Amino acid sequence: MIKIQTLSKKAFKKFGAIIEQPDKKKIFSVLTGDKEARGWRIGYLVYFPEPVKSLEKHPESMETFEPVSGTSIMLLAGKKTPHKVEALPP
Secondary structure, X not given: OOOEOOOOHHHHOOOOOOOOOOOOOOOOOOOOOOOOOOOOOXXXXXXXXXXXXXXXXXXXXXXXXXXXXXXXXXXXXXXXXEEEEEEEOO
16 A cells, blocks of 8 residues: 655655746746747546556656546656655645
């Protein structure tokens, strides 16, 4: 059984960065570290509960996970430690 951790900058640091609104007074901003990006790139996945049999890796892409409904958990593993899976809420 994998313990679900609390999402924090410290817990997620080894996998990437948590995107936060730098100016708390603004209600909307487009945040991206990709200076060459044009337009918005959106992917949508509908996934139903079943045993996890594999993990994908996307080290060269900027991604964010935004649950639309229900309960979601991200299963994460480091590039050099794929056998050490951690669970964090998005």
